[in-house]
Amino acid sequence: MHSASIDLLFYTNSGLVYIDPPHGGIDGGCVSINGDPEKNINLAILLNLRDMLQMSGYTVLTTRDTDRSIHDDGIEGIANQKSSDMDNRLALFNSVQDAICLSIHQNQFTDARYSGAQMFYSDTNSQNAALAQTLQNQFVAFLQPENQREIKLCGKELFLCYYSKNPTVMAECGFLSNPEEAALLITPEYQQKVAFTLYSALIQYCAENS
Ligand SMILES: [Zn+2]
Numbered sequence: 001m002h003s004a005s006i007d008l009l010f011y012t013n014s015g016l017v018y019i020d021p022p023h024g025g026i027d028g029g030c031v032s033i034n035g036d037p038e039k040n041i042n043l044a045i046l047l048n049l050r051d052m053l054q055m056s057g058y059t060v061l062t063t064r065d066t067d068r069s070i071h072d073d074g075i076e077g078i079a080n081q082k083s084s085d086m087d088n089r090l091a092l093f094n095s096v097q098d099a100i101c102l103s104i105h106q107n108q109f110t111d112a113r114y115s116g117a118q119m120f121y122s123d124t125n126s127q128n129a130a131l132a133q134t135l136q137n138q139f140v141a142f143l144q145p146e147n148q149r150e151i152k153l154c155g156k157e158l159f160l161c162y163y164s165k166n167p168t169v170m171a172e173c174g175f176l177s178n179p180e181e182a183a184l185l186i187t188p189e190y191q192q193k194v195a196f197t198l199y200s201a202l203i204q205y206c207a208e209n210s
Pocket residue numbers: 022023029030038105106
């Protein structure tokens with residue numbers, strides 16, 4: 001099995017991807033209109049994405065791969081644990097060089113009409129906008145042809161993206177406040193499709209920027 005497309009998979013800038021499924025443990029993240037916590041969806045997509053990247057020869061690191069918060073031991077109180085958890089995720093992103101970093105979230109809004117993936121980034125790394133655009137384009141190409149969302153520039157409120165030293169994007173994969181999208185996002189089939197969308201965008205970005 002040897003073809004140009006297969007070669008492409010191994011043609012990466014560093015071959016290192018750091019993926020983060022936010023929330024976990026006591027922090028469920030947002031809750032879908034059907035009552036499902038975001039943390040489980042983020043983790044399921046991450047586990048699929050990790051498998052796909054590893055099978056393509058990438059080295060994959062994760063901030064968590066089980067249902068837990070990664071705050072320091074001995075920290076009391078949910079707010080303090082959340083703060084420690086965020087600090088530790090950032091420290092992990094910044095513990096490596098030349099990694100592509102991706103945080104996998106689900107969105108929510110007060111109006112149930114809204115759906116579709118949207119990528120968020122900070123301008124603190126010159127590669128972030130292009131990485132976000134590649135991911136956004138892939139959602140349109142593979143999964144959501146109707147999606148007209150634009151990548152969104154954020155500031156310090158996007159803690160991980162703003163302070164990460166590596167190319168970093170926060171992928172909001174869908175809206176848990178939209179009944180149809182929320183129902184899709186809890187199915188293993190759709191979680192695999194979202195993971196494949198992220199995967200193919202990442203390998204395309206690495207191929208084009210190595
Ligand atoms: Zn979230």
